[in-house]
Amino acid sequence: MTEQPLTEQISTEQTHFGFETVAADEKAGKVMEVFSSVAYKYDIMNDVMSGGMHRLWKRSFIAKAVLPKGGRALDVAAGSGDIAIGLLNKVNRQASVVLTDLNGPMLHEGARRTLDEGLLPGIADCIQSDGTKLPFADNSFDLVTIAFGIRNFVDVPAGLAEFYRVLKPGGQFMCLEFSKPVLPMLDVIYDTYSFNVIPAMGEMITGDRDSYQYLVESIRRFPDQKRFEKWIKQAGFSLVRHDNMTGGVVAMHRGYKV
Ligand code: SAM
Numbered sequence: 551m552t553e554q555p556l557t558e559q560i561s562t563e564q565t566h567f568g569f570e571t572v573a574a575d576e577k578a579g580k581v582m583e584v585f586s587s588v589a590y591k592y593d594i595m596n597d598v599m600s601g602g603m604h605r606l607w608k609r610s611f612i613a614k615a616v617l618p619k620g621g622r623a624l625d626v627a628a629g630s631g632d633i634a635i636g637l638l639n640k641v642n643r644q645a646s647v648v649l650t651d652l653n654g655p656m657l658h659e660g661a662r663r664t665l666d667e668g669l670l671p672g673i674a675d676c677i678q679s680d681g682t683k684l685p686f687a688d689n690s691f692d693l694v695t696i697a698f699g700i701r702n703f704v705d706v707p708a709g710l711a712e713f714y715r716v717l718k719p720g721g722q723f724m725c726l727e728f729s730k731p732v733l734p735m736l737d738v739i740y741d742t743y744s745f746n747v748i749p750a751m752g753e754m755i756t757g758d759r760d761s762y763q764y765l766v767e768s769i770r771r772f773p774d775q776k777r778f779e780k781w782i783k784q785a786g787f788s789l790v791r792h793d794n795m796t797g798g799v800v801a802m803h804r805g806y807k808v
Contacts, residue, residue, distance in 0.1 A: 589656045626694065652678070733798065
């Protein structure tokens with residue numbers, strides 16, 4: 551079997567944007583357009599598309615996170631802030647979380663929600679940044695999380711290398727992402743639902759079918775559980791493992807900087 555290259559890029563000039571092949575320097579702009587377009591309806595669409603399941607996936611993810619009292623976490627691609635808010639509530643606000651996202655309108659939703667929860671500033675801070683070029687010193691965080699964000703990166707290994715760099719020795723990295731169903735027939739049901747229902751729902755609720763078409767295509771393009779685990783190890787992480795949720799529709803990957 552031929553090993554697939556350790557990058558989402560097809561060549562140095564080309565990459566995937568869903569099922570489309572685009573110039574590598576074009577992808578980030580296209581991803582920005584998608585999230586700028588869906589930001590104001592992002593939370594409601596998550597509930598509708600997943601039938602509320604995303605809340606359970608995130609709850610299980612937060613339950614496994616290790617954030618010490620007085621510790622500092624970084625939530626990359628934080629969007630509207632579900633993970634950051636969940637982490638802070640888990641530790642009774644006795645820690646701090648930095649929310650970063652490349653997209654201004656999405657981060658604005660995160661800032662609005664953390665402000666509503668009384669977490670801004672100080673306990674939670676919002677910083678706009680690309681996950682592959684984080685504006686933080688080496689060894690700055692006890693925990694780095696990313697949920698449903700990494701498959702949008704132009705260069706996933708570059709992102710993983712950044713997460714490793716900013717994590718303190720002993721720190722935990724956690725990633726929640728759509729993955730490959732592992733139960734018989736689930737892939738067929740899931741594909742039918744994804745390609746026939748989600749773009750139509752996107753059109754109905756947000757008036758933007760194309761963004762949700764990209765969403766389902768980007769999920770199919772993302773590496774499966776084992777391959778992604780390998781990428782995480784290759785970034786330097788130890789004790790890397792994954793847990794499937796909903797039969798592998800979603801997977802939680804964990805690793806440590808030792
Ligand atoms: N983490 C949130 C959640 O679980 O609800 C938001 C997930 S949303 C599907 C994906 C997020 O990834 C968007 O907010 C998008 O702007 C962000 N994103 C995409 N590419 C990024 C990059 N290169 N660096 C940082 N954030 C990025």
